[in-house]
Amino acid sequence: MCVPAMLLLAVFHYLPALGNVIAFQDYNPFAGDSPLDAFLSSEWIGFGNFQYLFESPSFWEAVRNTLAITAFQLVFYFPVPILLAILLNGIMSPRLRSFVQSVVYLPHFFSWVLVVSLFQMMLGGAGLIAQTARDHGMTAPDFMTDPDTFYFLITSQAIWKDAGWGMIVFLAALVAIDPSLYEASAADGAGRMRRFWHITLPGLRPVIVLLLILRLGDALNVGFEQFYLQREAVGRDAAEVLDTYVYYQGIGVQQWGVGAAAGLFKALVGLLLILGANKIAHRLGEQGIYSKS
Amino acid sequence: MTTLEALRPKRPGGRPAWEEKPTLIGRFGKGVVITVVVLAVLIPLWVVVVTSLSSTDTINAAGGYVFLPREVNPSAYVVIFSGGQVTDAVLVSTIVTLIGTALSLTVTVLAAYGLSRAGTLFHRPILFYFLLTFLIYPGMIPSYLVVTGLGLKDNLLALVVPAAVSAFNLVVLRAFFMGIPQELFDSARIDGAGEFRILVRIVLPLSKAVTAVVGLFYAVGYWNTFFNAVLYIDRNDLQPVQRVLQQFILAGQSPTNATSGVVLPGIGYSAPPNLAIKMAVVVVTLIPALIVYPFVQRHFTKGVIVGAVKG
Numbered sequence: 001m002c003v004p005a006m007l008l009l010a011v012f013h014y015l016p017a018l019g020n021v022i023a024f025q026d027y028n029p030f031a032g033d034s035p036l037d038a039f040l041s042s043e044w045i046g047f048g049n050f051q052y053l054f055e056s057p058s059f060w061e062a063v064r065n066t067l068a069i070t071a072f073q074l075v076f077y078f079p080v081p082i083l084l085a086i087l088l089n090g091i092m093s094p095r096l097r098s099f100v101q102s103v104v105y106l107p108h109f110f111s112w113v114l115v116v117s118l119f120q121m122m123l124g125g126a127g128l129i130a131q132t133a134r135d136h137g138m139t140a141p142d143f144m145t146d147p148d149t150f151y152f153l154i155t156s157q158a159i160w161k162d163a164g165w166g167m168i169v170f171l172a173a174l175v176a177i178d179p180s181l182y183e184a185s186a187a188d189g190a191g192r193m194r195r196f197w198h199i200t201l202p203g204l205r206p207v208i209v210l211l212l213i214l215r216l217g218d219a220l221n222v223g224f225e226q227f228y229l230q231r232e233a234v235g236r237d238a239a240e241v242l243d244t245y246v247y248y249q250g251i252g253v254q255q256w257g258v259g260a261a262a263g264l265f266k267a268l269v270g271l272l273l274i275l276g277a278n279k280i281a282h283r284l285g286e287q288g289i290y291s292k293s
Numbered sequence: 294m295t296t297l298e299a300l301r302p303k304r305p306g307g308r309p310a311w312e313e314k315p316t317l318i319g320r321f322g323k324g325v326v327i328t329v330v331v332l333a334v335l336i337p338l339w340v341v342v343v344t345s346l347s348s349t350d351t352i353n354a355a356g357g358y359v360f361l362p363r364e365v366n367p368s369a370y371v372v373i374f375s376g377g378q379v380t381d382a383v384l385v386s387t388i389v390t391l392i393g394t395a396l397s398l399t400v401t402v403l404a405a406y407g408l409s410r411a412g413t414l415f416h417r418p419i420l421f422y423f424l425l426t427f428l429i430y431p432g433m434i435p436s437y438l439v440v441t442g443l444g445l446k447d448n449l450l451a452l453v454v455p456a457a458v459s460a461f462n463l464v465v466l467r468a469f470f471m472g473i474p475q476e477l478f479d480s481a482r483i484d485g486a487g488e489f490r491i492l493v494r495i496v497l498p499l500s501k502a503v504t505a506v507v508g509l510f511y512a513v514g515y516w517n518t519f520f521n522a523v524l525y526i527d528r529n530d531l532q533p534v535q536r537v538l539q540q541f542i543l544a545g546q547s548p549t550n551a552t553s554g555v556v557l558p559g560i561g562y563s564a565p566p567n568l569a570i571k572m573a574v575v576v577v578t579l580i581p582a583l584i585v586y587p588f589v590q591r592h593f594t595k596g597v598i599v600g601a602v603k604g
Contacts, residue, residue, distance in 0.1 A: 001407030001488070002419050005400040005458045012439065012455040013426050019435025035442035087326060092308060102590055103331050109582040111517035113535045117542040117575060118337045121358065128340060131357045160333065179309070186311040225520055229543060243433070250434040251524065263432040271428060 023049055023261035049261035059262065061237070062245035063220075069241065070219045072151045073158060078215065080163040082204065085170035104164025112225035115161050119153070120144055144230070147238035154226060169207055177203040209286040217274025220266045242266045338579070345369050345572035352566050369565040369573035379574055381530045382537040385449065386516055389533060390581070393453040393515035397462075398508050405463050406492050409470035410478075426460045437524055451525035452518050452533065459514075462507045469503040470496060502592040509589045516581055534578045541571050 025042045026049075032038040053059045084104070091097045107115065122128050125142035133140035143153055181199050190198065224243040231239040240248075242262065250259020308314075344352065344359045348366040351359055373379040407413060408420055436455065445451035473496060481491050497504065519535040526532055540546045565573075 002404040005404035005463070006419070006422060008400060008454065008458045009423070009426060011443075012436070012457070013431050014429075016431035016435035016439050017429050019438060020432045022435065022438075029438070035438045084330070087323065090323065091327070100327060100331060102587075103334050105590070106582070106586065107334060109513045109517075109586065110579060111519055111535050111538075113517075113519050113539045113543070114575065114578055117538060118341070120542060121341065121575075122337055126357065128358045128360075135356060164334075183309065183311050192313065228520070228523075229539065233543075246433050251437060256434055256438070260432060260434040263430075263434055267430045267432060270430070274428075 020260055020264045020267075022257055023264045025049075025257050027256040027260070029256065045257070049257045050265070052258055053261055053265065058240070059245060062240045062242050062262075065238070066220050066222055066241045069151060069154065069222045070215075073155055073222075074215060076155050077158050077163070078212070080159050081166035082170050082208065084163060085167045085174055086200065088167065089171060089174045101164075104167065106164075107161045108165035110161065112161075112223075112229060115157055116226065116229045119157055119160075123153075145233045147234045150230075150234050150238040153234075154230070157226065166211075169211070170204060173204050173207045174200070206286055209281055209284070213274065213277040213281050216277040217270060219273055220270050341572050341575050345569055345576050347569055349566045349569075352568055357568065366565070366569075369569035372565055372570055373573050373577070378529060378532070379534075379537055379577070382532050382534045383577060385531055386518075386533040386535075389449055389452045389518065390512050390515040393457070394508055394512045396453060397457050397459070397511040397515075398504070400458060401463050401466060401507065401511075402492070402497070402504065404458075405466035406470055406488075406496060408463075409467050409473075423460045423463055440525060446525055447528050447531060448525075449531060452521050453515070455521065456514060456518070459511070462510055466500070466503060466507055469500050473499055505589050506592045509585055512585065513582060516578075534574075538574055538578050541574055 019039075022039060022042070024044060024046060025039070026045045027039070027042045029035065029038050031041040088097060088100060091100070110118075120127060123143040124130065125144065127144075130140040130142065143149055146153075177199065182195055185195050185199060220242055222241050222243070224241075224247075227239050227241050227244050228247065231244055243266075246259050246263045246266070249255050249262060340358050340360060343362045346362065346365050346367065346369070347355075347359045348364060348368070351363045351366075374383075404423070408416065408423070410416075440446075440451050440455055445454075477495055478491060481495055486494065517535060518533055519539070522533050522536045526536070
């Protein structure tokens, strides 16, 4: 019963994963009649592609942008779902609560094209806010093309799209906290803030650590479409991340080997990061993604 | 419409006796924040829908986007659905979504069921084979070479098969299947049912909710497919709606050129302005999610938590 799914993964997941060896080739798609033929006839050049990458300033620019965006989102995006969950958990009316939940989950199901389009319509130079500002005789800045505020722009897009969805797992953790803990501590005289500090936050801690690990493991993985879509508008300096670099190097200017090398570099560093972060979590006495065996 | 209610201990009479009365400022602040959050999601959608249904006069009077509706004028929708690039794109996306979801659900349910019964042949290595996809990324360049090497360039299958199996959805389904009591399987087998009959007659009816959620996840993925189209689809008549949306809104292409040759025979509306047509395209891309969403929304939490806890 597993065979169809395994075949699909073999062809479209594992075969390309193995195909990453062209990172060590001067891959030339015209060297043979088929990609396999071309692969067999292309020249092996060892770490030549990596050497090219590591000497190329634009590659390091992409790495720098990627890491800066991850750091920025860790500070400004990561706490939002937690705060949202705590806020929503405090709503007493079940009907209001499920209404708010339905609304904030919705944008998660929109594509990045749609999200960026909506932002363009609201914040862009011809957008609703600029239009309202003009009506009142003011000039509004065009947030969609300003490289200086690009980090704020992409972070607010990410929050708009996914903070509501990210809240689910925290809500579940909050519901799992035993209410008698609150009752007992209230009986012992703990106020609102103390209960929050000593019961709510420790109750959320395992989930927070788990998601932090996952985020760290994904540090080089800031997403592709969001940046591809806005790279033209804000310029390469601000919006080039590793994924877009791979695309423009590999498929854009047809340096297949260099693109594959950049992709492989990203995958390997990501793997190391996630294993390392998990190790740190174990040291801290948390469960992490997989348990120590 | 309850979501977390099943998991939440009942609080008769709302606030428990030991909890202090909320302060006026606290309640007010909470209300303001929640209102802002809800409006931040709803206002853009509202403006888009209203503008797409507005006539040239209304749009001109508003100086662009329309906030307060004055009339319902479907001419923009008539234009985009009377042939041309948008009509093609909607057809393409619908086909890709239907075929893709059917394929994905079939192979995922089969695999999840096969893996849900401990003791099957090679149970552990096969599970590992699926889970390893979480750690190993295929890489964009080799994927591109594989897909084009298979001759799938400008073929709608390129939007379907590379994304057909998601290990995450498989894990969610498997976890749910494993929760079904063993006795049901035993009794069905005694009655002479084979594996496929058990799957179709017993397992699937019991797991309608999770299967619906997983189906929605797949369907949304296919409907939103964008980047694979950038990579693999060059022909204009095979572009999915997300690509068309990008061309109209973000690349600033004029939709009336793309729907060229369209006349509005006797519909009694004057030709709609570009902005209304653009907004109509936006609405078209988001409508399927809005239609399906209410039906599966209440199953989200269950499905997601099963996946997160038992994965």
